[in-house]
Amino acid sequence: MDNQIKGSYLLINRNSIELANRYNKSIKVSSDFYLHFTSGSNLTVTNDLEDEIIEQSPLSVKINLLTNGVELTLSQLAIGDVYYLERESGIEALSSDPAILAALFDCELSINAIYQDISIGFRLGNLSIYENIFKLNANHSIKVISNKITLIEHPRRVEVFKLAQENLLDTLPKEVARCYSNGYVSELTGGIDSRLVYALGLAGGASPKIDFTIGKQFDNDVIVAELISKQSKSKHIRINNNLMDSQLVEDGYDFVSSSGFSVNAASYSWLPSVYRQLDSVRTGQLTGAGGECASDFYFTPFDHLIKSPYILDEWLKKRLYLSGNKMLKVIPICDELHKNLFNKLKVIVNTSSIDTWRNSMTSLYSEHRVKNWVGPVLNASGNYYNVAAPLLSDTYLTWANSIPFNLRKNRQAQIDLIQKLNPNLANIPYSYQVEKNNLLNNKYINLVNKIYKRTLSFKAADDIGSTSTIKSLVSDIFINNELKVIMKDKLQMKDEDVESILSNPDLYTKQLGFLITACWAKRKANEIKSMKVIEMQKTYI
Missing domain, CATH: 3.40.50.620 (HUPs)
Structure with missing residues (x-):
C-alpha cells in the first residue's frame, strides 16, 4: 500500500538535538529554538503572514515563519497534530508526535489520562496520554516569539x-x-x-x-x-x-501511534x-x-436540575461513565481520580441555568x-x-x-x-427507520434480512469490528503481558483483579481497548528513547 506522505515537526531548544535527523529540514527560528520538520499533506511550513485562514482543513497544521519566531495555526477545533511540553517554567517544546516529547523529556504515562480513558472514554481539554504533554485546545494557536512559547486563545466564531x-x-x-x-x-x-x-x-x-x-x-x-x-x-x-489477524497487531500499533495515542484508536486497528x-x-x-x-447529544429532560453539585456528580456517573465500569471499583485510587475528573468537568460546564448548561x-x-x-x-x-x-x-x-x-x-x-x-x-x-418502515414496501427484503441474521446467530452488533478487534488484541501474549504491567503499576490493581478483568474481555471490552492504547504509548516512547541513545553514541564515536 502506498501510504500518504505525512508531515512531522519538532521545535526544540538548540541544546537538544537528538533525533533531529528524523526530519528533512531544520530552521533556526530564534536564538534558543530550532524547527526540524518534514512537510506533508497535513503540514505546511511557509512565510505567508496572513492573519487569518478563511477555511483550513481540520486536520492540517500551518507553521508561519515570522521574522523573530513562528506561529502554529489550526482549524477552529484544533484537531491537527500539535502537542507541547509544559512544566513549571512554561512551554519548552512542540511536536507533531507526543511520544517524541515523552522520550526526549522522560515523561511517564498520565494516570489521570488513563482514568479518563477507561471511565468516560475520552479525555477532557488538552490532556494527552503522557504527563506534562498536552494537545492544543480548541480555539487556540501557539506563537514562538523571542525565545518564548505562548498559547493564544481566540474567540469562537459566533453567528446567528x-x-x-x-x-x-x-x-x-x-x-x-x-x-x-x-x-x-x-x-x-x-x-x-x-x-x-x-x-x-x-x-x-x-x-x-x-x-x-x-x-x-x-x-x-x-x-x-x-x-x-x-x-x-x-x-x-x-x-x-x-479481520486480518496476521496484520492486526502491527496495523493497530502503527494506527494508534499515528493518532497521537487517542483513547479509542486501538478499537480501529x-x-x-x-x-x-x-x-x-x-x-x-x-x-x-x-x-x-x-x-442534542448530552441533553436530558432533567437539565433544569443541574445547578446542584450533587446532581452534576450523578450526571457524570450516570451519563458520562461507560458500561463495564465495575472495573473502576478495584482501582485503589479511584475516589481521588474521580474527584479530579469531576473538578475538571466543573470548569468546563456552566450550571447557572438550563440554557448555559445546554450550551x-x-x-x-x-x-x-x-x-x-x-x-x-x-x-x-x-x-x-x-x-x-x-x-x-x-x-x-x-x-x-x-x-x-x-x-x-x-x-x-x-x-x-x-x-x-x-x-x-x-x-x-x-x-434506523428501515425496521419501522417497510423499505420500498418490499416484505421480501425484510424477511430475508431477518432469516439471514437468525441463521448466522447475530445476537448483538459488533460495533463494526471493534469488539472482536479488542478481543483479538488482548489474546496476543505480548499485549496481554503489557496490560498486566499497566494495570498493576499505574492503576495499582491486585493480581487477582487483573486476571479477572483479562479473562472477561466481553465485559470490559472498551476499557481493555483503551488500556492497549496506554501500553502502546509506553512502548513507543521506550523505542524512541533507545533510538536516542543510539544517536548519542554515534555522536561520540
Whole structure:
C-alpha cells in the first residue's frame, strides 16, 4: 500500500538535538529554538503572514515563519497534530508526535489520562496520554516569539443561525463537489451525517463516482446506501470487515501511534485492512465525521436540575461513565481520580441555568469528545489516504453551534438541511427507520434480512469490528503481558483483579481497548528513547 506522505515537526531548544535527523529540514527560528520538520499533506511550513485562514482543513497544521519566531495555526477545533511540553517554567517544546516529547523529556504515562480513558472514554481539554504533554485546545494557536512559547486563545466564531446557514450553503457544497471531481470516494451509511455530506456535494454540482459502505449484505446501512448510490448513479462497493489477524497487531500499533495515542484508536486497528481494499479506486475519502455536533447529544429532560453539585456528580456517573465500569471499583485510587475528573468537568460546564448548561453540553461534545475521539482517528487515517471532513470544518461547526435548542432534537436541523439541499435524497429512509418502515414496501427484503441474521446467530452488533478487534488484541501474549504491567503499576490493581478483568474481555471490552492504547504509548516512547541513545553514541564515536 502506498501510504500518504505525512508531515512531522519538532521545535526544540538548540541544546537538544537528538533525533533531529528524523526530519528533512531544520530552521533556526530564534536564538534558543530550532524547527526540524518534514512537510506533508497535513503540514505546511511557509512565510505567508496572513492573519487569518478563511477555511483550513481540520486536520492540517500551518507553521508561519515570522521574522523573530513562528506561529502554529489550526482549524477552529484544533484537531491537527500539535502537542507541547509544559512544566513549571512554561512551554519548552512542540511536536507533531507526543511520544517524541515523552522520550526526549522522560515523561511517564498520565494516570489521570488513563482514568479518563477507561471511565468516560475520552479525555477532557488538552490532556494527552503522557504527563506534562498536552494537545492544543480548541480555539487556540501557539506563537514562538523571542525565545518564548505562548498559547493564544481566540474567540469562537459566533453567528446567528440564519447567517451561519447561508454561509454554509455558500461554501461547503462547492468544497464537497470539488472533492468528488478530484476522485474522492464517499463513506456512505444509512445515517444522517454521511447523507448530509452527499447532499452538499450534489448541491455543488457533482456526485461521487464510487461510494462504499462497511457491512454485511443485508445490514440496514448497506441497503440504504445502495439506494442512495442508485439515485445518484454512482457505483456502490460493499466492504466486508474481515479481520486480518496476521496484520492486526502491527496495523493497530502503527494506527494508534499515528493518532497521537487517542483513547479509542486501538478499537480501529482493523481500519487499515479496509483502506487497503480501496487503494485502487480512490485518491481520498469524504467522511461525515463530526456531524453530530449539530445534535442534542448530552441533553436530558432533567437539565433544569443541574445547578446542584450533587446532581452534576450523578450526571457524570450516570451519563458520562461507560458500561463495564465495575472495573473502576478495584482501582485503589479511584475516589481521588474521580474527584479530579469531576473538578475538571466543573470548569468546563456552566450550571447557572438550563440554557448555559445546554450550551456547555454542545461545547463538551464538539470541543472535547469529538476533538479527542474522532479527530485523532482521522489524523491516523491520513496515513492511508487524503481525508476530507467537511462536517469538522469551521464553517460547519459555526453553523452547528448556532442551532437553536429546539432544532437539535432528533437532529432536526440536519434533516431540514438535507431536505433543502436535495428533496429526493431526503425521501430515502434512514437506516434506523428501515425496521419501522417497510423499505420500498418490499416484505421480501425484510424477511430475508431477518432469516439471514437468525441463521448466522447475530445476537448483538459488533460495533463494526471493534469488539472482536479488542478481543483479538488482548489474546496476543505480548499485549496481554503489557496490560498486566499497566494495570498493576499505574492503576495499582491486585493480581487477582487483573486476571479477572483479562479473562472477561466481553465485559470490559472498551476499557481493555483503551488500556492497549496506554501500553502502546509506553512502548513507543521506550523505542524512541533507545533510538536516542543510539544517536548519542554515534555522536561520540
